[in-house]
Amino acid sequence: MRVPDLAHLRQLDFLGNSLEDWALALLATVLATAAMATVRALVLRRMAARSAATETRIDDLVVKMLSRTYLLFIVAFGIYFGSTFLELSRPRALFVSRVGVAALLMQVAVWGDVGLRAWRNQLYQAQDSTRRNSSAILGFSLRLTLWVIVFLMVLDNFGVNITALVASLGVGGIAVALAVQNILGDLFASLSITLDKPFEIGDFIIVGEVLGSVEHIGLKTTRVRGLGGEQVVFSNGDLLKSRIHNHKRMETRRVAFVLRIAYGTSEELLCRVPRIIREIISAKQNVDFERAHLFQWGEWSLNFEVVYHFRSPDYILHMDAQQDIFLEIYRRFQEEGIRFAHPLSIVRLADPPSVLMQAATGTPPGASWRH
Incomplete structure (x- = not known):
């Protein structure tokens, strides 16, 4: 071998x-x-x-x-x-x-x-189920962009001239964008809401004159349930252009109101008003007293401004606490003899001799005046 x-x-x-x-x-x-x-x-x-x-x-x-x-x-x-x-x-x-x-x-x-x-x-x-559509669209768009870029890079790597292809894709994209710019605007606004989260489902928001709870966030529109029970539909683009007040994310609520005390109230009782208000508000739970001052001489009242902070965004709880405070103030003022002021008009008639003098001198009668 x-x-x-x-x-x-x-x-x-x-x-x-x-x-x-x-x-x-x-x-x-x-x-x-x-x-x-x-x-x-x-x-x-x-x-x-x-x-x-x-x-x-x-x-x-x-x-x-x-x-x-x-x-x-x-x-x-x-x-x-x-x-x-x-x-x-x-x-x-x-x-x-x-x-x-x-x-x-x-x-x-x-x-x-x-x-x-x-x-x-x-x-x-x-996220909740209503926002998953936006997440799916965003994920699909990013993945499509990634694969298109890689595909073009592979073609360029093999020596294919992709300049004309990229130019044609750009021109076609511009034409499509101009044709559906409103829809694309609302779609990108939906993506912005998904990522930035200015509000979520269930949040109580104020947009212009509309108050209500967010009920649905879609790809094109957002629906708000108004206080009257009606459903208000906003396009996402218009909604983001507006000023949105989100009360759900309010940590504390600042409350200010005015108490009008009648003229003629003694100085001693006027000095007791701030102390009484402080005692009443400080005794409440979830309430932080800030101040109570005589701040204005009104036309028919002495005006006290009261400010406190309620440590909860819940509107119902806030109204319950405010009602308790008002009722307690009313009861204590009755006990102390402090009178609330109310608008009034005083009419004074001139004395009869004065009327005769005006008639004798030819002066126009001024029988009454108002204060």
Whole structure:
């Protein structure tokens, strides 16, 4: 039996490289692929253990992204690494490098897609069902943008002129945007409400002259249940352009009112008014007294301004506390003999001699005057 001539085999070549070079390139490819797969498995195992021991979401996201590192892309990277041990013509070397870059771009796109879906799922868990549509639209838009950008980069990597394609996409996008600008405006306003959260379902808001509770937040409109029971529908774009008062997020409520005391009340009783009010308000729960002062000489009353803070945004509880305060003030004023003022008119008739004098002198009669 004839033994093959090893020297003769070394002289054989393929694509300008000897069999020894091809064997070395194959060995480098296998070793590089195995090394990257091993590193991926070790890092994934360690990150999974850390993710199970912590409550942060970042390591969970890293585990999900690493778990989507495909073997196909690892093999492509290994082939590119092994090709560096070969003497290839410029077109072949360029093709291999382009394949490696395309594989890298696709793997990055997969990682980004996994990250965006994980972020969308977090929004799903943190929001109510009415806002999940906005989250789904936002997640889909971001993922579509990611894949379009990666696709264009892959085409550019393979030498395709994407300038005309990008220009046509830009012109088409502008035409579509102009045609549906109102709808897109409301859609982006819905996304802004989802991300910024100026109000949520159940919040009591005031928009212009409309007062009510937020009932639904959609992709185009937001619906508010008014105090009269009617449903008021706002477009999301118009709603964000308005000034919104959100009473649900009010931590404390500042309450100010005026007590009108009758003229003629003694100085001693006037000095007791602030002390009585302080005693009444300070004794109430969830109420912080601020001040009570005689601040104005009215036309028909002495005006005391009273200010306190109620430590709850609940309107019903606020009205209950205010009613108790008013009734207690009324009762204490009756006990102390402090009279409330009320508007009145005083009519004074001139004395009869004065009337006769006016008639004698021809002066126009001024029979009465008002105060």
